[in-house]
Amino acid sequence: MQFQALLEEIVATLRPELGREGQVASYIPALARVPAAQFGIALRTCDGHEAQAGDSTTPFSIQSISKLFTLTLGMREMGETLWERIGREPSGNPFNSLVQLESEHGVPRNPFINAGAIAVTDRLVSLFDAKAEMLTLLSSLCEEPIRYDEEVAASEAATGFRNVAMANFMKSFGRIDNDVAAVLDAYFHHCAVRMSCAQLARAVGFLCRDGVHPATGQQLLTERQARRVNSLMLTCGTYDAAGEFAFRIGLPCKSGVGGGIVAVVPDRLTLCVWSPALESSGNSLLGMKALEMFTAKTGLSIF
Numbered sequence: 564m565q566f567q568a569l570l571e572e573i574v575a576t577l578r579p580e581l582g583r584e585g586q587v588a589s590y591i592p593a594l595a596r597v598p599a600a601q602f603g604i605a606l607r608t609c610d611g612h613e614a615q616a617g618d619s620t621t622p623f624s625i626q627s628i629s630k631l632f633t634l635t636l637g638m639r640e641m642g643e644t645l646w647e648r649i650g651r652e653p654s655g656n657p658f659n660s661l662v663q664l665e666s667e668h669g670v671p672r673n674p675f676i677n678a679g680a681i682a683v684t685d686r687l688v689s690l691f692d693a694k695a696e697m698l699t700l701l702s703s704l705c706e707e708p709i710r711y712d713e714e715v716a717a718s719e720a721a722t723g724f725r726n727v728a729m730a731n732f733m734k735s736f737g738r739i740d741n742d743v744a745a746v747l748d749a750y751f752h753h754c755a756v757r758m759s760c761a762q763l764a765r766a767v768g769f770l771c772r773d774g775v776h777p778a779t780g781q782q783l784l785t786e787r788q789a790r791r792v793n794s795l796m797l798t799c800g801t802y803d804a805a806g807e808f809a810f811r812i813g814l815p816c817k818s819g820v821g822g823g824i825v826a827v828v829p830d831r832l833t834l835c836v837w838s839p840a841l842e843s844s845g846n847s848l849l850g851m852k853a854l855e856m857f858t859a860k861t862g863l864s865i866f
């Protein structure tokens with residue numbers, strides 16, 4: 564299949580729509596300054612062929628896409644015990660909602676909402692330097708150094724009132740072991756990783772290869788764990804728009820409020836789209852359109 568030509572066609576079709584609809588995330592001041600009129604797309608097949616178009620090498624804030632890698636580290640280190648403190652059900656609520664936490668005794672619905680990622684991060688902080696470990700994993704998957712955007716991390720720390728509330732609330736139920744400030748410092752940094760579409764398409768490659776690290780050939784997750792990450796992406800990866808994503812796109816996806824979305828076609832390829840303007844649930848508007856075009860034109864879907 565001519566993926567390069569297809570990605571160029573998608574960029575050419577959607578470019579005229581840039582800046583017309585949606586809003587750049589404004590609740591994190593450092594993200595509010597990102598110019599909306601940018602759009603990139605990149606893919607990598609399981610056997611290592613890459614294609615990319617538009618602003619595919621421009622680094623952006625990966626935000627909640629980091630929750631995928633936080634979960635990967637948690638599953639790799641803890642196996643089944645990870646699920647003692649985190650559920651596996653879609654929340655049907657915004658990613659930063661607190662409402663279910665009270666009646667559900669501080670156990671977040673899933674690892675892909677903020678509360679869930681904070682709970683997984685707490686487990687990682689108990690094991691190692693979670694900030695360093697994240698960069699080690701991402702740099703190894705991308706085969707080049709990956710770094711934090713300290714300005715974004717500081718901006719989140721200064722304004723992340725809901726995340727502070729959530730972490731303290733979970734701590735009050737005895738669900739957070741470590742100092743809340745230390746857990747949030749790691750969480751905010753993870754959200755503030757800077758990567759491009761091309762790097763992200765490569766970094767999630769293990770999810771279309773049954774958990775095998777694309778560069779080293781090592782088993783990062785077991786085949787069963789990789790399948791489970793994909794199923795969680797489908798049901799929970801795009802917050803309260805997960806149903807809409809399954810309906811329109813039909814692929815496991817994980818989004819972030821920086822405007823990036825990664826998607827997996829199991830056993831075939833991984834892709835990443837980026838455009839900063841978001842719809843009301845916090846997913847990239849043009850990113851969703853691009854993925855919809857991609858699946859419509861290729862017929863690739865898990866259904």
Ligand SMILES: NC(=O)CC[C@H](N)C(=O)O
Pocket residue numbers: 625626627628658659677719723726754818819820821845
């Ligand atoms: N959906 C997102 O990308 C949210 C991540 C953001 N850093 C937050 O904690 O609010």
